[in-house]
Amino acid sequence: MLLATYMKMEVITKMADLVKVENLSVSYKIGGGLFSQNYLKAVNNVSLSIKRGSFFGLVGESGSGKTTLGRALLNAVPISSGTARYDDGDVSYELSTLDKAELADYRKRAQLIFQDPYAALSPRMTVRDIIAEPIEVMKLCSSREEIDNRVRTIASRCRLNLEHLRRFPHAFSGGQRQRISIARALVSDPRLVIADEAVAALDVSIQADVLNLLKTLQQDMGLTFMFISHDLSVVAHICDHVAVMYLGRLVESAPTKELFKAPKHPYTKALFSAIPSLNPDDQGTAQRLEGEIPSPTNQPSGCKFHTRCPHTIDICKKEEPILQNTDRQHEVACHRWKELFNI
Amino acid sequence: MDKLLEVKNLTLKFKTDEGLITAVEDVNFSLNRGEVMGLVGESGSGKSVTAKSLMNLNAANAIYNPESTITFNSTKQEVDVLSLKRPADLKVVRGGSVSMIFQEPMASFAPSINIGKQMIEQLQLHNDISKKRAREISIEMLDRVGISDPSQRINQYAFELSGGMRQRAMIAMALSTKPSLLIADEPTTALDVTIQAQVLDLMKDLVKDFNMSIIFITHDLGVVAQTADRVSVMYLGRIIEEGSVREVINSPKHPYTKGMIAALPRLDNLGSPLRPIPGDIPSPLERPPGCVFNTRCEELVGDKCSLNTPSFTNFGETRRVACHLYEDGSDN
Numbered sequence: 255m256l257l258a259t260y261m262k263m264e265v266i267t268k269m270a271d272l273v274k275v276e277n278l279s280v281s282y283k284i285g286g287g288l289f290s291q292n293y294l295k296a297v298n299n300v301s302l303s304i305k306r307g308s309f310f311g312l313v314g315e316s317g318s319g320k321t322t323l324g325r326a327l328l329n330a331v332p333i334s335s336g337t338a339r340y341d342d343g344d345v346s347y348e349l350s351t352l353d354k355a356e357l358a359d360y361r362k363r364a365q366l367i368f369q370d371p372y373a374a375l376s377p378r379m380t381v382r383d384i385i386a387e388p389i390e391v392m393k394l395c396s397s398r399e400e401i402d403n404r405v406r407t408i409a410s411r412c413r414l415n416l417e418h419l420r421r422f423p424h425a426f427s428g429g430q431r432q433r434i435s436i437a438r439a440l441v442s443d444p445r446l447v448i449a450d451e452a453v454a455a456l457d458v459s460i461q462a463d464v465l466n467l468l469k470t471l472q473q474d475m476g477l478t479f480m481f482i483s484h485d486l487s488v489v490a491h492i493c494d495h496v497a498v499m500y501l502g503r504l505v506e507s508a509p510t511k512e513l514f515k516a517p518k519h520p521y522t523k524a525l526f527s528a529i530p531s532l533n534p535d536d537q538g539t540a541q542r543l544e545g546e547i548p549s550p551t552n553q554p555s556g557c558k559f560h561t562r563c564p565h566t567i568d569i570c571k572k573e574e575p576i577l578q579n580t581d582r583q584h585e586v587a588c589h590r591w592k593e594l595f596n597i
Numbered sequence: 598m599d600k601l602l603e604v605k606n607l608t609l610k611f612k613t614d615e616g617l618i619t620a621v622e623d624v625n626f627s628l629n630r631g632e633v634m635g636l637v638g639e640s641g642s643g644k645s646v647t648a649k650s651l652m653n654l655n656a657a658n659a660i661y662n663p664e665s666t667i668t669f670n671s672t673k674q675e676v677d678v679l680s681l682k683r684p685a686d687l688k689v690v691r692g693g694s695v696s697m698i699f700q701e702p703m704a705s706f707a708p709s710i711n712i713g714k715q716m717i718e719q720l721q722l723h724n725d726i727s728k729k730r731a732r733e734i735s736i737e738m739l740d741r742v743g744i745s746d747p748s749q750r751i752n753q754y755a756f757e758l759s760g761g762m763r764q765r766a767m768i769a770m771a772l773s774t775k776p777s778l779l780i781a782d783e784p785t786t787a788l789d790v791t792i793q794a795q796v797l798d799l800m801k802d803l804v805k806d807f808n809m810s811i812i813f814i815t816h817d818l819g820v821v822a823q824t825a826d827r828v829s830v831m832y833l834g835r836i837i838e839e840g841s842v843r844e845v846i847n848s849p850k851h852p853y854t855k856g857m858i859a860a861l862p863r864l865d866n867l868g869s870p871l872r873p874i875p876g877d878i879p880s881p882l883e884r885p886p887g888c889v890f891n892t893r894c895e896e897l898v899g900d901k902c903s904l905n906t907p908s909f910t911n912f913g914e915t916r917r918v919a920c921h922l923y924e925d926g927s928d929n
């Protein structure tokens with residue numbers, strides 16, 4: 255291929271969106287009572303796009319809807335409203351209206367690395383069978399030999415000993431199990447990988463190793479990651495772009511360096527201030543958020559963060575701030591971001 | 598000093614189809630009342646298994662070495678934990694004076710019972726209180742760990758909660774009995790850092806107010822730095838280094854500890870690549886002879902590393918390192 259063509263393709267693949275989400279909402283039905291049907295809006299009117307081949311970070315408050323958003327992109331929970339478009343260059347789907355055949359195909363292209371390696375692995379299957387299962391279910395290879403080869407390749411990539419393949423998952427520690435789940439997720443050669451707390455259970459050395467591995471896979475195979483994590487140092491190291499969620503809303507979104515250098519939303523600032531320092535003498539730098547933690551079933555008016563924000567003024571209680579572009583792809587949803595910029 | 602717990606010569610193997618797995622080898626430590634100890638180290642090094650031993654809670658295929666003893670000084674009596682057999686006796690170290698926050702949050706809640714019912718049962722099992730009171734305490738604890746709408750959330754099932762809420766519900770349940778020892782196995786990994794700070798504050802309050810002791814197992818060294826008084830580092834079933842948090846994090850001595858700290862992603866160092874410790878973790882079925890770390894160590898001091906198990910070299914009152922580098926008393 256001519257270098258110029260190659261470079262042009264490179265630019266296009268870099269620029270094109272793999273996923274484009276617009277005004278997406280996801281609600282759960284809650285409350286078992288016959289007459290007390292309630293809905294919980296876990297993801298609320300979220301818009302974002304994920305570039306092909308990028309590492310997209312999703313951080314934020316526990317319970318803010320990160321896992322739900324990830325599951326919506328995997329078509330594992332129904333989308334209540336809004337759209338989510340997937341386009342990898344080969345195929346293009348609208349996720350809220352996939353038919354059966356499209357869904358079967360999409361399952362190969364979008365995979366999940368689980369948050370909880372304990373719940374994720376069947377105790378009665380050997381590690382080999384756990385990793386091979388997606389290939390078998392999706393009928394990706396026919397011969398046992400081919401399957402074994404594929405399993406072995408991905409297992410050693412995920413730094414599992416080959417002898418581990420014969421064992422059952424109960425005999426493994428949390429970290430080892432998580433590498434098994436990663437191997438299982440990658441064995442179908444997906445395009446989009448949702449990694450939900452995928453390295454949270456790993457020790458720092460294996461974590462570094464797995465992150466390097468994910469990064470290498472991303473670069474070599476053009477994989478796109480949505481990386482959900484509470485570990486902000488990890489996110490800062492590995493992601494190209496980071497979005498911050500609070501109570502179902504996207505409150506800020508920016509290229510990683512920009513976000514960590516100059517966070518604009520008061521929630522993001524509070525979050526960054528609470529990263530525990532490695533220095534035991536550095537105590538009490540975390541900005542404690544006072545005030546009521548709002549309930550997702552009974553959401554505050556106006557800005558969802560106003561019950562805990564240290565900068566709340568009248569308008570914050572009345573009007574919901576919209577996500578607006580500030581500069582250089584840096585978006586924020588706060589009425590006061592301009593005046594608070596230097597605080 | 599008021600000693601709450603003493604672990605001596607703890608060696609623990611698991612019987613498996615492929616043979617005996619040594620999960621913990623010759624582990625010794627003690628813990629005072631009101632003290633917070635961090636337990637860190639490699640994945641699979643035996644941290645969770647060690648913690649479960651303290652409640653005599655390991656799987657049925659666990660075999661303790663006969664020399665192993667775990668002594669727990671409850672307010673009433675001295676308990677030889679590993680000799681406890683009957684459920685009634687085990688109650689002392691399970692959920693009463695000793696509470697554990699498990700690494701696997703889903704495993705701690707039965708899927709078909711709502712979380713409130715389980716919290717209330719747990720409380721009533723160990724305290725002579727009414728159901729109404731138990732419910733009040735449970736709701737108050739859920740509130741303190743930052744769960745909104747606790748009186749409604751208490752009626753929900755574990756699967757209806759986000760990962761972090763489940764973890765907080767478990768923390769609330771573990772703390773509701775006001776244990777004298779809290780074993781917290783990766784308790785905050787599913788939490789965002791603002792909620793994490795709040796939960797850590799709550800734990801620190803209980804240490805201060807009730808002299809609770811904590812064994813804090815985590816891969817997050819920042820959390821250890823912010824909570825623990827001292828830290829023990831494990832590798833392949835053995836404690837290889839111990840000391841105050843400040844000393845161990847700022848000037849690690851054991852080559853494994855050095856590698857672990859160098860592998861941390863740091864916010865002040867974003868451009869540089871992450872540096873894992875080179876080499877593969879040996880399978881627990883093939884424990885290397887000599888120092889357990891010798892197959893990956895970059896500072897080998899000759900044959901003895903692969904022949905003899907290094908003994909501890911002490912540095913001051915609280916610092917010890919098991920590495921041949923320091924055996925001549927030098928401080929490399």
Ligand SMILES: Nc1ncnc2c1ncn2[C@@H]1O[C@H](COP(=O)(O)OP(=O)(O)OP(=O)(O)O)[C@@H](O)[C@H]1O
Pocket residue numbers: 282283284294296314315316317318319320321322323550756757758759760761762787788789
């Ligand atoms: N199956 C379900 N049924 C009812 N409510 C649910 C269900 N799953 C999640 N929720 C609720 O939806 C909201 C968002 O949950 P989600 O798991 O997406 O949060 P999260 O951002 O991933 O949190 P965490 O960081 O704690 O994992 C929470 O209020 C949660 O309780």
Ligand SMILES: Nc1ncnc2c1ncn2[C@@H]1O[C@H](COP(=O)(O)OP(=O)(O)OP(=O)(O)O)[C@@H](O)[C@H]1O
Pocket residue numbers: 424425426427428429430455457611612613618619620638639640641642643644645646647656658700881
């Ligand atoms: N029931 C069991 N049967 C056989 N082996 C087991 C059993 N439980 C644990 N092990 C083994 O014991 C060793 C120690 O496991 P443990 O769970 O304590 O590690 P850990 O230090 O907590 O790791 P992590 O940081 O990943 O949680 C591992 O090699 C594990 O495979």
Ligand code: SF4
Pocket residue numbers: 519520521557558559560561563564565566567570575587588589590591
């Ligand atoms: S809009 Fe108001 S309440 Fe919301 S974050 Fe900005 S200042 Fe705080």
Ligand SMILES: [Mg+2]
Pocket residue numbers: 320321322369450759760761
């Ligand atoms: Mg989640």
Ligand SMILES: [Mg+2]
Pocket residue numbers: 427428644645646700782
């Ligand atoms: Mg563990």
